[in-house]
Amino acid sequence: MSQAPSLSRTTSSDLPHTEELDREVQAVLDQVRRDGDRAVRDLTMRFDGVAPEPSRVDPKEIERALDQAPAALVEALRASAANLTRVGLAQRFSEEVVDVRPGVRVWRIWRPLQRVGVYVPGGRAPYPSSVLMLCVPARLAGCAEVVICSPPGKDGLPAQNILVAAAVAGVTEIHAVGGAQAVAAMAYGTETISRVDKVFGPGNAHVTAAKRLVSGDVAVDMPAGPSEVIVVSDGSVPSGWLVADLEAQAEHAPDALGILVSTDPAQAEEIARLVDPKYATQIRVRSVASMEAALEVANAFGPEHLILACRDAESWLGSVTHAGSVFLGSHSPAAAGDYATGANHVIPTGGAVRAYSPLGLEAFGRTLQVQAISPQGLARLAPVVEPLARAEGFLAHLRSVQTRLDTTAAAERHFPQPRRNVAAMHPYHWEASDAEVAKRAGISEGEVLRFDTNTCPWVGATLADLDQQELNEYPDSNYPGLVSAVAEYASCPRDTITVGAGADELLQLLALAFIGPGDPAVIPSPSYAMYLTLTEAAGGLPVMAPVSEPDGVMRSARQARVTWLCNPNNPTGELLPTGFVDELARQSAGLVVVDEAYFEFSQSTCVPLVRELGNLVVVRTLSKAFGLAGARVGYAISGPEVAATLARVRPPASLSTTSAALGTRALKDAPTMRARVQALLQDRQSLAGAIRAMGFTVSPSSTNFLLVSCPLGLADFLEAKGLVVRRFPQGHALRGWMRITVRSGRENARLLERLVAWDGPRAS
Numbered sequence: 160m161s162q163a164p165s166l167s168r169t170t171s172s173d174l175p176h177t178e179e180l181d182r183e184v185q186a187v188l189d190q191v192r193r194d195g196d197r198a199v200r201d202l203t204m205r206f207d208g209v210a211p212e213p214s215r216v217d218p219k220e221i222e223r224a225l226d227q228a229p230a231a232l233v234e235a236l237r238a239s240a241a242n243l244t245r246v247g248l249a250q251r252f253s254e255e256v257v258d259v260r261p262g263v264r265v266w267r268i269w270r271p272l273q274r275v276g277v278y279v280p281g282g283r284a285p286y287p288s289s290v291l292m293l294c295v296p297a298r299l300a301g302c303a304e305v306v307i308c309s310p311p312g313k314d315g316l317p318a319q320n321i322l323v324a325a326a327v328a329g330v331t332e333i334h335a336v337g338g339a340q341a342v343a344a345m346a347y348g349t350e351t352i353s354r355v356d357k358v359f360g361p362g363n364a365h366v367t368a369a370k371r372l373v374s375g376d377v378a379v380d381m382p383a384g385p386s387e388v389i390v391v392s393d394g395s396v397p398s399g400w401l402v403a404d405l406e407a408q409a410e411h412a413p414d415a416l417g418i419l420v421s422t423d424p425a426q427a428e429e430i431a432r433l434v435d436p437k438y439a440t441q442i443r444v445r446s447v448a449s450m451e452a453a454l455e456v457a458n459a460f461g462p463e464h465l466i467l468a469c470r471d472a473e474s475w476l477g478s479v480t481h482a483g484s485v486f487l488g489s490h491s492p493a494a495a496g497d498y499a500t501g502a503n504h505v506i507p508t509g510g511a512v513r514a515y516s517p518l519g520l521e522a523f524g525r526t527l528q529v530q531a532i533s534p535q536g537l538a539r540l541a542p543v544v545e546p547l548a549r550a551e552g553f554l555a556h557l558r559s560v561q562t563r564l565d566t567t568a569a570a571e572r573h574f575p576q577p578r579r580n581v582a583a584m585h586p587y588h589w590e591a592s593d594a595e596v597a598k599r600a601g602i603s604e605g606e607v608l609r610f611d612t613n614t615c616p617w618v619g620a621t622l623a624d625l626d627q628q629e630l631n632e633y634p635d636s637n638y639p640g641l642v643s644a645v646a647e648y649a650s651c652p653r654d655t656i657t658v659g660a661g662a663d664e665l666l667q668l669l670a671l672a673f674i675g676p677g678d679p680a681v682i683p684s685p686s687y688a689m690y691l692t693l694t695e696a697a698g699g700l701p702v703m704a705p706v707s708e709p710d711g712v713m714r715s716a717r718q719a720r721v722t723w724l725c726n727p728n729n730p731t732g733e734l735l736p737t738g739f740v741d742e743l744a745r746q747s748a749g750l751v752v753v754d755e756a757y758f759e760f761s762q763s764t765c766v767p768l769v770r771e772l773g774n775l776v777v778v779r780t781l782s783k784a785f786g787l788a789g790a791r792v793g794y795a796i797s798g799p800e801v802a803a804t805l806a807r808v809r810p811p812a813s814l815s816t817t818s819a820a821l822g823t824r825a826l827k828d829a830p831t832m833r834a835r836v837q838a839l840l841q842d843r844q845s846l847a848g849a850i851r852a853m854g855f856t857v858s859p860s861s862t863n864f865l866l867v868s869c870p871l872g873l874a875d876f877l878e879a880k881g882l883v884v885r886r887f888p889q890g891h892a893l894r895g896w897m898r899i900t901v902r903s904g905r906e907n908a909r910l911l912e913r914l915v916a917w918d919g920p921r922a923s
């Protein structure tokens with residue numbers, strides 16, 4: 160049951176909209192259009208009682224405002240801007256090329272507006288938060304110039320807090336001009352204020368009228384009138400909280416509205432009683448029979464803000480059709496969105512949510528559309544063009560197609576475009592294969608020694624160790640035997656474990672499940688190359704952070720969707736303290752992946768942290784210490800929520816029956832692995848000592864590989880005898896170094912022998 164409530168309100172079209180106001184504002188617009196700066200100066204003197212000359216605020220004043228502002232305010236503005244940035248990154252334009260037919264390709268590309276104008280009211284309450292809401296998205300969208308106009312106070316400057324917020328948003332062109340004359344200056348341009356492509360921002364009746372009147376000549380943003388909230392309640396949230404929400408809305412301005420729609424009559428009564436009487440005309444309370452009825456009321460009104468203060472709020476979201484900004488659940492007050500969540504608080508009012516969205520990046524640019532047609536593609540389109548062109552009587556249209564078809568096109572190969580980011584990404588590169596190295600060195604493949612793959616010189620389990628395999632059947636895709644063996648080896652519950660075809664498959668599944676187009680993913684650099692490859696393949700935004708600056712990595716990680724940490728790190732061999740990872744994961748809103756491919760050599764693990772931190776996942780492999788790189792077995796340890804997500808995207812049986820059995824077998828023989836690792840660590844020490852003794856630099860390592868200085872030509876010199884080391888390409892942070900895997904004593908001796916023969920320099 161629902162009754163249509165009589166919820167009247169002021170809409171933007173109800174704002175003072177008289178012919179007289181329009182005439183007055185039009186006169187201002189005409190004067191500025193005609194007389195430029197002189198008119199702006201005269202009008203500013205008339206309306207504001209000062210006329211700063213020039214109108215542009217000296218950058219020194221902006222700096223001074225920032226220096227003098229309370230540190231807590233600046234810090235809060237910076238945090239708010241960072242959250243807006245994080246949300247804005249997800250709004251960046253991203254569309255694929257469409258192969259419509261073979262040879263007919265259509266796409267759109269983003270072009271930011273070149274110059275945008277932001278009006279910031281002075282008057283009763285200058286809102287620095289609004290400066291961020293308007294200017295941060297403009298910057299992120301790529302607008303080259305952002306200009307703010309805001310009325311001068313007695314000192315001839317806009318409000319100090321507006322200058323501070325502008326500084327935080329990186330806006331340097333600010334004019335102390337307000338009212339309709341500011342809108343006119345931005346719309347038509349003057350000698351000192353160049354015209355803009357679009358005017359944004361709220362304002363009083365004169366500003367609103369001016370924006371409406373210039374809208375034929377310049378683009379303007381959405382209609383914005385008095386602020387409003389509807390709070391839908393089922394009685395489950397304390398009344399005092401909801402009263403505060405309603406009063407928070409009412410305190411914006413005398414015409415702001417707060418409406419409670421409750422399915423709990425007792426609560427509705429209580430709230431009506433608790434509301435401060437000074438807001439009696441602005442706050443209304445309605446009682447309805449059901450949540451459905453409450454949402455019907457809300458949808459009919461189409462509020463700027465809608466708070467669903469009810470149980471299981473997200474489940475009602477599907478029933479919301481008309482609202483600007485929605486706040487879910489007991490702990491989501493609109494005030495959090497006004498300042499801090501990163502959602503935009505510039506939202507259409509007065510029912511305009513029916514046709515307009517809250518401010519987003521898309522408002523600050525536009526798209527171009529592009530068509531690329533091959534000869535065969537045009538032939539395919541001709542049957543569509545011809546009848547339509549004839550029907551419309553456009554014979555030249557027809558000719559422009561037909562004349563091109565007269566030249567018979569050579570048959571062409573059509574291939575579909577990969578996704579944009581795949582076409583542009585950095586694929587993974589191996590060193591040369593055994594066969595290539597052997598051929599170049601004139602030796603047999605068996606003589607090639609791989610010091611580049613960080614594998615071990617032992618085999619963890621062999622086919623001879625296994626029982627008969629039922630290879631005609633699929634493996635049990637829960638891999639119970641392997642999961643149990645991992646659980647026992649890693650001392651963690653079975654439901655925290657996901658197994659896969661090598662650590663690489665798990666890293667790939669994590670990227671697939673957690674990184675979407677434009678999502679920032681932090682990649683310490685240098686680190687394992689696959690993090691960049693997988694991030695780019697998923698369409699994410701790689702945020703490179705030098706591994707040598709852990710504080711920077713931690714800062715970037717706060718707002719990343721995924722942070723990739725390799726611990727110990729390949730290729731530097733360094734180990735991050737687990738305390739650092741703990742702190743980073745606590746600060747990060749996203750997933751933190753700790754790749755412990757080399758755990759067995761460092762014996763340092765973040766697995767115990769997984770129990771407490773739901774956003775942490777540890778990935779390990781049997782390719783290294785367990786000597787099973789060829790079998791492709793890896794596993795992830797995470798909270799059950801991340802494990803359930805991985806299960807959604809995991810192929811049904813990517814790990815073969817044989818690999819799972821080999822992995823299980825090897826894990827059960829962990830003591831043997833540990834003894835081998837101990838011996839290898841001894842060998843690492845002697846190998847490092849011997850290489851250092853020759854004059855090369857060897858950095859400390861917590862892994863089974865060493866980072867060694869590599870003068871030009873040395874890697875080729877080694878490879879000429881079949882000894883393959885890992886090199887780093889031009890431009891890489893480790894150019895001039897090589898990564899050498901510690902192998903068996905005999906194999907290491909072959910490497911040393913060859914290094915002794917090198918008579919070139921020791922450093923790059």
Ligand code: PMP
Pocket residue numbers: 612613660661662663664687725729754756779780781782788791792793
């Ligand atoms: N992570 C790191 C840090 C690695 O060095 C490697 C292999 N070089 C992998 C993951 C991939 O391991 P897997 O063989 O299990 O796919």
